[in-house]
Amino acid sequence: MVNPVLLIAVPLGLAFSIPLFGFISRRIEKYIPVAGMLFNLVLSIILVPKVLQSPIVISIGGFRPPFCINLVAGTVGVFLSVVIAAMGFLVSIYSLSYIKEGATEKYHMLFLLLLTGATGVVLTGDIFNLFVFYEILCISSYALVAYPGSREGIEAGVKYLIQGALGSSLVLIAIALIYGQFGTLNMADIARNISSIHSMNIFLPFVLLIGGLGIEAAIFPLNAWLPDAHSSAPSSISAILSGIAIKIGVYAIARMVFTVFGISDTFLFLVTLGLITLLVGELSAFKQQNIKRMLAYSSIGQIGLIVFALGIATPGGVAGGLFQILSHALSKGLLFLAVGYMIYRTGSMEISSLAGMGKRMPFTSLAFTVGAFSLVGLPPFIGFSSKFMVIKAAMAKGSAIFVVLAALVLFAAIIEGAYFFRVVQIIYFKKSDNALKREEAPPTAIIPIAILVTLIIVIGIYPNFLIGLLNSAGSEFLNRVQYIRGVLG
């Protein structure tokens, strides 16, 4: 019997032991995150067929819920933990040679702990435990954003820290209010009793939770920290922040809305909020001259799309949202990883300085193009399948308003296309003044980039083997009654 708690305990233990490995040899420590994430990836994939039959509920400490903390490894949780582990694994390979300066030992520990925190959030069934793992995730992100030690890095890190800490405090207050009313922290137990309390009394904790978690998820208008943070971080960290960290915020919001509170009145609000975030993000990205800022704004837009899809709140819509989480994680991760070495070679983040990259780093440029096309939603890449699923779910709602909203989503995709094509055009067709010498990225970067390109194309062509899993996750996410029964019996 494979226990999902190992997905949290083993990486945590490995992260603690990195300094001990460092005493043996300083060269081992950077391989520990690779090992930890490989372990998580294998274990999560082993868990997939089991959770498809029924969610695994694990009590910690041997007491029965709600008196102990429990983990709920359902399809949604395990799916997300596969995404986290896969991205973590690939990016930790990339970090092997990308991260050379600074306190590298601390970088690898923080990196592994960030991913452990993310895994904890998606697997836990306890609202305070969720907060604890969420804090691990957030605090390691603040530190990693400031890791390069540059002025902008520290400024961005502090900005992120202040806004993030505000968000966390709101979440904590909300949890205190919830505990005051229900006397329990178990999400299933709260969900079971939520209807016994006047809706006015849960309004405030609900708003505080959505607001607090919304900061980490970078939903408009709580996204002010993101462009700075994602652009000043090392590219490997940008890939994780864009690919994983903000999604965890969205997952937590969705878990609160769907499972804990089960308030269907907020769905239209979420859809609208998602759409505004999408349009604001894409329009801001369009104006950027700095490549990493452009990608960061585009992440805001994509988060909007994910919130939009989850807000549709049909199994198809939620499945589409989860698919979009995967597709954005792979595509944006790929883009940041590719751009990381381009910036390293040119020494500048200006889009115009990427001219001539098509000849200088042909493979990396090709990978960038694949990522960009996938993000825009061109077939045969994964972005097409996921966006198609979202649009299909929106249309299936049948109401006129959703048709208009879906049209706006497509409009946002056109803006997205415009700015990504501009970059691709500069990479390939703009003449560069510098002498062109082929300088490809090192193998530790090429391997994860190549794997991401392969995944994007393969899943894009054969999305069917995922659709079943996604649909099952979608209906599980919306099924509160089954969740409560699964945990409390």
Place this chain on the structure above:
Amino acid sequence: MRKFLAIVLLLILAVGIAQSIGKIPFGTSKTKVGRYYIDNGVEETGATNIVTSVVVNYRGFDTLGEVTVLFVAALGLGAVLALKKKKQENDELERASLVLTSGCKFLFPFILLFGSYIFIHGHLTPGGGFQGGAVIASAFLLIYLGCRERKINENGAKAIESLSGLLFVVIGLIGLAVGGYFLLNYLPKGIPNTLFSAGIIPIIYIAIGFKVGAELTGIIDNLMEAED
């Protein structure tokens, strides 16, 4: 005008919040989980300090997370300050007076003793690993302030931090291997109110005490060395 608007907005918010939470009967017997801990805590965990039985046993997983949060915060501070460390700090600090240095050296072992007492008796009396660790760190702070030429052994602190964190996780994993539950209290619970009782709780609290002490000391060390 802006101030006026801000006040009006705040008032609206305040009324809204009061409307929302004004009628909640906080603290009534609805706290069924809390009631359960009070009624069954001693029997199920062997710790007479109910807070400890909740923190380390019922919600031990949270505590593992919280230890990690502190660890991450200390690490992050270290990572950011690492780039700003002084190259050489032989700028000859003025030595403190004999009274101050001897006083600090005299108090140091007693503070350590008190800190250890707090975390070793965490399952019997108020206090525990976090508090004891903080007391221990305060002893090191005293040394840093009083005897400025002294420094801790950074590698030693790092090793203690790692080993105690690892011990916590390993205790949990042994529980998983022995009884099928992570962090299961698998050791004999003993007689309540004695030092050797409550199974794994004192061991975890000792690990936490060492870890928190080493972490906070590391933070102090980092901040002391940072350039201003």
